[in-house]
Amino acid sequence: MSKVRHVLGISGGKDSAALAIYMHHLYPDFDIEYYTCDTGKELDETYQLIDNLEIYLGKKITKLKAFANSMEAPFDHKLKTLGGFLPSPLNRWCTKSLKLDLFEKFIGDDPVISYVGIRGDEDREGYISHKPNIQSIFPFRQNIWSEDVIRKVFAPGNHKFLIETYSGFAKKDISERFAAILAQPVSTEFSGTAKMNRLLALDVVDFNHLVKAFLNTTEYPLATEPNFPLLANTDNLVRDDVFRILEESNVGVPKYYKAIEFEIDGLKGSYSRSRSGCFFCFYQQKIEWVWLLEQHPHLFQQAAAYELEGGHTWTDGESLAELSRPERVRLIKLEYLKRSGSVKKSSPYLLDLLDDAEEEGCATCFI
DSSP states (O other): OOOOEEEEEOOSSHHHHHHHHHHHHHOTTSOEEEEEEOOSOBOHHHHHHHHHHHHHHTSOOEEEOTTTTOSSOHHHHHHHHTTTOOOBTTBOHHHIIIIIHHHHHHHTTSOEEEEOOOOTTOOOOOOOOOOTTEEEEOTTSSSOBOHHHHHHHTOGGGHHHHHHHHHTTSOHHHHHHHHHHHHSOOOSSSOHHHHHHHHHHHOHHHHHHHHHHHHTTSOSGGGGOSOOGGGGOOOOOOHHHHHHHHHHTTSOOOGGGSOEEEEETTEEEEEOOOOOSBTTOTTOOHHHHHHHHHHOHHHHHHHHHHHHHHTOOSBTTBOHHHHTSHHHHHHHHHHHHHHHTTSOOOSTTOGGGGHHHHTSSOGGGGO
């Protein structure tokens, strides 16, 4: 079997950037390959973050670009082949064609461990490749394993193996509790997630060694790695930790996360962006479109031009031409201020106000 490759995707957002810094600092012996997928439609701040990371890491970040022989930006090239049909949450061709397909071509058939920047305060998996040669690991979470691995490890037919293996390195009383929890059937009152969390809570390191012991019997890429330092990792990093890592490293937080003040009808507030990625991302909230209109008007006009050319809109039921009318902007800001008034602000980046938006979006940084 080929040597296992360790890879980490940089989206230009906070989490993947912080993970790159984190892995470089804690696991310098890993020869991690860093990559990014460029649609040609990112904000300048995204490219600046990638430049800053290269300096910090002392390593080039591989730039993957679809349709490399085209004179057009990858997004524009693909859009033209689709007759101007814009991507949407129901047809995310931008993610597939400009990012995921590129990633899987970059990997080929090599065995790969892919490090994913999903935090301990998030309840999601992100994109998990169906290719058997790619295994995802989540260093920011106490449970570093992907759902597909956990599902296979704790399948009913493995219980005898798990109990015998666990008792080999865990204390007797903990082994007995492990066996009791493992035997407890999943029900509406005791979900599979709750069961896994209780097993994990007994001892994170023992849990990780148990999973690794099972993986050694499989064809997962990690089965060929005799030593894997993350088995001893008990960290559980949340959003504030991510911002701290970026600031303390001097890589910096992308400017689009930082709050910008505005005033409407005598009321004061502030807005920002919740995500990296394309400036016209269809997952943006209305207030984020207003942010783009006022902070990057030339990019807003480009996004509006795509609507006119293709006959579609980025958001349901409203064109950017309609959204940009002064009275509509006023109403969006007032509604945002009303909503934000009931939310406790825990950081200067306003993401508490944009939580719903942060939980969605492009999967490229979660590969």
